[in-house]
Amino acid sequence: MQVSRETYTILQSHLQPNGYLSVPALAGFMQEAAWKNVKEIGVPTEALLKQDLAWVLTRMQWEFIDTASHRQEVMVETWPSGSDKYYFYRDFRIYEKERLLATITTTWILISLSKRQLRPVPDFLSKLSYTHDKNPMPRATGKISALKNVSNQQAVEVNWHQLDVNQHTNNTYYLQWIIESIPTSVLQNASLQKLDIVFKNESRFKDRLTVNLSKEGNTEFKHSIVNTDEKELVLAKSIWA
Numbered sequence: 001m002q003v004s005r006e007t008y009t010i011l012q013s014h015l016q017p018n019g020y021l022s023v024p025a026l027a028g029f030m031q032e033a034a035w036k037n038v039k040e041i042g043v044p045t046e047a048l049l050k051q052d053l054a055w056v057l058t059r060m061q062w063e064f065i066d067t068a069s070h071r072q073e074v075m076v077e078t079w080p081s082g083s084d085k086y087y088f089y090r091d092f093r094i095y096e097k098e099r100l101l102a103t104i105t106t107t108w109i110l111i112s113l114s115k116r117q118l119r120p121v122p123d124f125l126s127k128l129s130y131t132h133d134k135n136p137m138p139r140a141t142g143k144i145s146a147l148k149n150v151s152n153q154q155a156v157e158v159n160w161h162q163l164d165v166n167q168h169t170n171n172t173y174y175l176q177w178i179i180e181s182i183p184t185s186v187l188q189n190a191s192l193q194k195l196d197i198v199f200k201n202e203s204r205f206k207d208r209l210t211v212n213l214s215k216e217g218n219t220e221f222k223h224s225i226v227n228t229d230e231k232e233l234v235l236a237k238s239i240w241a
Contacts (some may be wrong), residue, residue: 081136
């Protein structure tokens with residue numbers, strides 16, 4: 001299976017207030033690299049759309065080693081690392097020159113766009129070979145427990161420019177809302193080390209959401225995003241240093 005490597009220059013608009021590359025901007029680079037990779041291996045998003053199918057991200061586990069700043073170039077390395085009955089796995093490594101910045105493992109499903117239902121892996125995808133020079137990263141496993149004591153809540157509304165081509169909220173905005181819920185003192189004085197995020201349900205244009213935060217320790221937080229029906233869309237855990 002082919003490994004894609006895409007290089008992106010960090011622009012001023014990609015920076016967070018401390019001058020380093022923001023997580024949502026990096027997630028955008030990853031989306032672009034993954035989009036290119038599925039085309040290269042012969043299963044582009046456009047071909048799936050014609051079959052009433054769409055990729056849906058269900059989980060991401062991030063580990064941050066270092067970061068990069070303005071005008072530096074980051075290389076996103078990504079490859080599909082395996083599949084089973086319902087799930088596809090895609091791994092990422094992020095570099096600045098030879099310096100490893102982050103590793104991310106992701107889990108995906110296929111859904112029917114018209115019915116919004118989970119679809120088993122089609123034959124033409126299950127027959128793909130996953131033999132390549134990159135060993136798969138450990139799969140994202142284990143459950144994230146529910147928030148115990150919510151210490152902060154923020155209201156957000158999904159706007160037009162936060163939608164993706166499947167007409168639901170782009171996952172980069174969930175990442176943004178989660179990070180923005182962290183206390184300012186932590187954002188100013190600490191850096192994100194690990195992030196585990198489960199995407200459970202989708203949201204759409206004009207949906208009103210609530211971002212909940214629970215402090216689990218000095219450097220650990222849990223997060224949830226719910227809609228007006230109290231349906232949980234996202235559950236996450238972040239560790240800072």
